[in-house]
Amino acid sequence: MLEHYQPAWMSAEHTLLGDSARRFTAEHIAPNDERWRQQHRVDLETWKTAGALGLLLADVPEAYGGMGGDFGHEAVIYRELTRAAEFGFTGGRAVHAIVAHYILHCGTEEQKHSWLPRMAVGEAIGAIAMTEPGAGSDLKGVRTRAERRGDKYVINGAKTYISNALNMGVLIVVAKTDPHAGSKGMSLILMDPRDTPGFSVGRVLDKVGMPSQDTCELFFDNCEVPIENVLGGVEGQGMYQLMGQLPYERAVLGLIASGYSERALALTVDYTKDRSAFGKPLFEQQNSRFKLADIATTVAVGRVFNDFIIGQCIAGTLDSATASMNKVWSSEALGDVVDQCVQLFGGAGYMNEYPIARMYADARVMRIFGGANEVLRELIARDL
Numbered sequence: 313m314l315e316h317y318q319p320a321w322m323s324a325e326h327t328l329l330g331d332s333a334r335r336f337t338a339e340h341i342a343p344n345d346e347r348w349r350q351q352h353r354v355d356l357e358t359w360k361t362a363g364a365l366g367l368l369l370a371d372v373p374e375a376y377g378g379m380g381g382d383f384g385h386e387a388v389i390y391r392e393l394t395r396a397a398e399f400g401f402t403g404g405r406a407v408h409a410i411v412a413h414y415i416l417h418c419g420t421e422e423q424k425h426s427w428l429p430r431m432a433v434g435e436a437i438g439a440i441a442m443t444e445p446g447a448g449s450d451l452k453g454v455r456t457r458a459e460r461r462g463d464k465y466v467i468n469g470a471k472t473y474i475s476n477a478l479n480m481g482v483l484i485v486v487a488k489t490d491p492h493a494g495s496k497g498m499s500l501i502l503m504d505p506r507d508t509p510g511f512s513v514g515r516v517l518d519k520v521g522m523p524s525q526d527t528c529e530l531f532f533d534n535c536e537v538p539i540e541n542v543l544g545g546v547e548g549q550g551m552y553q554l555m556g557q558l559p560y561e562r563a564v565l566g567l568i569a570s571g572y573s574e575r576a577l578a579l580t581v582d583y584t585k586d587r588s589a590f591g592k593p594l595f596e597q598q599n600s601r602f603k604l605a606d607i608a609t610t611v612a613v614g615r616v617f618n619d620f621i622i623g624q625c626i627a628g629t630l631d632s633a634t635a636s637m638n639k640v641w642s643s644e645a646l647g648d649v650v651d652q653c654v655q656l657f658g659g660a661g662y663m664n665e666y667p668i669a670r671m672y673a674d675a676r677v678m679r680i681f682g683g684a685n686e687v688l689r690e691l692i693a694r695d696l
C-alpha cells in the first residue's frame with residue numbers, strides 16, 4: 313500500500329538516492345548493529361563510507377562540500393536507514409546533520425568552509441552539548457561558562473548525555489558568555505574536541521536502549537578556544553540560534569520515529585504470518601489482524617504527516633509548532649506501535665536477539681530527547 317504511494321515532493325533524483333541509501337544500509341549498517349551495540353560506538357570507517365557515497369549532508373550546498381540537495385534527500389536517507397531498525401548510526405547521523413545545519417545557517421563563511429566539507433566526508437563527526445547535570449529542558453539554567461580573556465574564551469563546566477561523544481570531530485558548546493544578560497548571555501561555541509587542552513570525555517553512559525550510541529559526559533577545565541569560534545562571529549546569539557534550528561531537528565526526529573514504526577509493523581507482519589498457535593498462523597487470529605490493521609493505519613497517517621513536513625521543509629515554511637506536533641505525534645505513535653508489536657511477538661518480543669525487543673528499548677528515548685514531549689506540547693499550545 314505505502315510502497316506504491318508517491319508523495320508530491322519526491323523526484324526521480326530522490327528515488328535514486330534512496331536506492332543508494334538502501335544498499336548502504338544493507339551492506340554497512342544492518343550487519344554491524346550487534347557489534348556496535350557491544351562496543352558502544354559506530355565504526356568511524358562507516359561514517360567515511362557514508363561520506364564517500366554522498367550520504368552525509370545531503371541538503372547542504374555543494375559549495376560547502378554537501379550534495380546540494382533538499383530536505384527530501386535527507387528524508388529518503390532516513391527512511392532507508394530506519395529499515396535496519398538500528399539506532400546508533402541513524403541517531404548519530406541525525407545529530408551530525410543538525411550540527412551541520414547550525415553551522416550552515418548561523419556560521420560565518422569561514423566557519424562553514426572550515427567545518428562543513430570535513431563533515432560531509434565523515435572526517436569530522438558533529439556533536440552538540442546543550443544538556444548539563446542541572447539543566448536540560450530549561451536551557452536558561454546552563455552553567456557552563458565561556459569567559460573572554462584577550463583573544464580566547466576560557467570554558468569551564470560539564471555537560472551530560474551528549475551523543476557522538478567518542479566519535480566527534482566538531483563540537484558546538486552551549487555556554488554562558490555573559491551570566492548577567494539573560495537569554496542574550498548565551499553563545500554557541502565551536503571547538504575541535506580532538507585538539508583542545510582541558511577538554512575531556514567521560515565514560516559511555518549505561519542507557520536503557522541505544523547501546524551503540526556513544527552518549528557521554530563532557531568536562532571543560534579551563535579549555536581555551538579562539539574568540540573567532542563563537543558561532544556566527546557575534547556573542548550572545550546562542551538562544552536565538554537554538555530556537556531557529558529547532559524545527560529542523562524536530563522534522564528529523566519525526567521522520568526517524570515514523571520510519572521505525574514502519575519497520576516494527578513490517579517485522580511483526582512477517583513474524584505473525586510465520587508463527588502458528590491453535591492451529592493457524594498468529595496473523596489469522598482476529599486480535600492480531602485488528603491490532604495490525606490499527607498499526608498499519610497509524611503508520612500510514614504518520615507517513616502522510618511526515619510527507620507534509622518534508623514538503624514544508626523543502627519550501628522553507630516549517631514553523632516550530634507544526635514541527636513539534638510531528639515530533640510529539642510520531643514519537644508517541646512509535647512507543648505505542650513497538651509496545652503492541654512486542655505483545656504480538658509473545659516471549660520472543662522480550663528477547664534481545666529479536667530486533668523488535670531492541671526497538672522497544674531503543675525507541676523510549678524518542679519521547680524525551682530533542683525536546684521532551686511535554687515541553688513541545690507547551691510550544692504547540694502557545695500557538696493556539
Ligand SMILES: Cc1cc2nc3c(=O)[nH]c(=O)nc-3n(C[C@H](O)[C@H](O)[C@H](O)COP(=O)(O)OP(=O)(O)OC[C@H]3O[C@@H](n4cnc5c(N)ncnc54)[C@H](O)[C@@H]3O)c2cc1C
Pocket residue numbers: 407440441442443447448449450472473474475476519522527677680681682683684685686687690
Ligand atoms: C540518549 C540521549 C541522547 C541525548 N543526546 C543529547 C545531545 O547530543 N546533546 C544534548 O545537549 N543533550 C542530549 N540529550 C539530553 C536531552 O536532550 C535531555 O535529556 C532532554 O532535553 C530533557 O532534559 P532533562 O533530561 O534535563 O529533563 P528535565 O528538563 O529535568 O525534564 C524532566 C521531565 O520533566 C518534564 N518537564 C520538563 N519541563 C517541563 C515543562 N516546561 N512542562 C511540562 N513538563 C516538563 C518532562 O516530562 C521531562 O521529560 C540526550 C539524552 C538522551 C537520553
